[in-house]
Amino acid sequence: xxxxxxxxxxxxxxxxxxxxxxxxxxxxxxxxxxxxxxxxxxxxxxxxxxxxxxxxxxxxxxxxxxxxxxxxxxxxxxxxxxxxxxxxxxxxxxxxxxxxxxxxxxxxxxxxxxxxxxxxxxxxxxxxxxxxxxxxxxxxxxxxxxxxxxxxxxxxxxxxxxxxxxxxxxxxxxxxxxxxxxxxxxxxxxxxxxxxxxxxxxxxxxx
Numbered sequence: 157x158x159x160x161x162x163x164x165x166x167x168x169x170x171x172x173x174x175x176x177x178x179x180x181x182x183x184x185x186x187x188x189x190x191x192x193x194x195x196x197x198x199x200x201x202x203x204x205x206x207x208x209x210x211x212x213x214x215x216x217x218x219x220x221x222x223x224x225x226x227x228x229x230x231x232x233x234x235x236x237x238x239x240x241x242x243x244x245x246x247x248x249x250x251x252x253x254x255x256x257x258x259x260x261x262x263x264x265x266x267x268x269x270x271x272x273x274x275x276x277x278x279x280x281x282x283x284x285x286x287x288x289x290x291x292x293x294x295x296x297x298x299x300x301x302x303x304x305x306x307x308x309x310x311x312x313x314x315x316x317x318x319x320x321x322x323x324x325x326x327x328x329x330x331x332x333x334x335x336x337x338x339x340x341x342x343x344x345x346x347x348x349x350x351x352x353x354x355x356x357x358x359x360x361x362x363x
Contacts, residue, residue, distance in 0.1 A: 181362065184234075185225045186324065188358025192220040192242045193351075218244040220354045222328075226269060236283070238265045240328070245291070245352050248339055257295030257339045259347060263287040263330055265308050277317070281326070283310035289333050291347040298345040302335040312356075320362050328354045 224238035239262070246259035267285025274280060287308040293300040312326025329351055336346035 181228045181231055183225065183227050184360050184362045185223075186358055186360030187223045188221065188324070188326070188356030190220050190354060190356035190358075192218055192245065192355075193353040194218055194245055194247065218242070218247075220356065222354070222356060222358075232271045232273075234269045234271070236265075236267050236269045236285075238267070239263070240265065240287075240330070240354060242330075242333075242352055242354060245333065245350070246293075246339060246348055250340075255296050255340050257293060257297075257345065259291055259293045259334065259339065261289060261291040261330075261333050261352065263289040263308070263333070265328075265330075267308060267310070271314075277315055279314045279316075281310075281312055281314060283308070283328065285309075287330055289330060291334050293339065293345050293347050295340055295345040297340055297343050300345040300347055302347040304332070304335065306331045306333060314360070316362070322360050322362070323358070324360060325357050326355075328356070330354070 220240060220242045222238055222240040224236055226234040226236035228234045242261045242263070244258055245261045246257070248258075249256040265285055265287040267283045269281055269283050271279045271281045285308050286305060288303065288305050290303045291301065308328060308330050310326055310328035312324055314322055314324045316322035330353075331351050332349050333352045334347040334349035336348055338346060339348050340346070
């Protein structure tokens with residue numbers, strides 16, 4: 157749990173004091189497109205191929221998309237539900253080419269989002285919540301699938317260029333997505349557990 161503390165602390169700091177007096181603003185929806193971090197060689201304990209043969213990562217990052225909807229509890233605090241498709245969180249091959257594998261992950265999240273205005277058009281935001289994730293693995297030696305529940309935190313900046321429309325740049329971290337330590341171990345496929353970061357740019361609409 158200690159590895160969660162820096163990210164969680166950042167989200168709590170931004171959310172603290174966010175519930176100000178006054179009527180809440182309108183509900184909102186949004187969507188984003190960006191990139192996610194993928195599992196690297198070190199996350200796979202090196203020997204992840206058939207008979208202990210070392211694996212290499214095929215791609216460092218991959219695309220990610222998300223959609224979300226929020227309901228304000230006050231002008232600066234909202235509850236937000238989201239769906240994030242992280243696409244490939246691992247694409248690997250062993251050094252002989254005899255074993256290859258991919259892992260795809262997605263998540264449904266529910267978070268508290270605190271906003272701190274910098275100007276009349278610009279907000280900083282912090283996010284703290286939980287996510288239900290699912291990971292699927294397809295390899296040359298078999299397939300695997302796992303689901304779980306993990307913390308999620310995030311932070312970013314928003315720019316509202318009209319009464320209803322705005323743009324955002326943000327980062328989310330999904331902790332401990334996956335279940336095992338190796339994609340392929342002793343000829344059997346597994347999902348691999350690791351934290352996944354997503355960086356997104358997108359648009360939102362305030363009703």
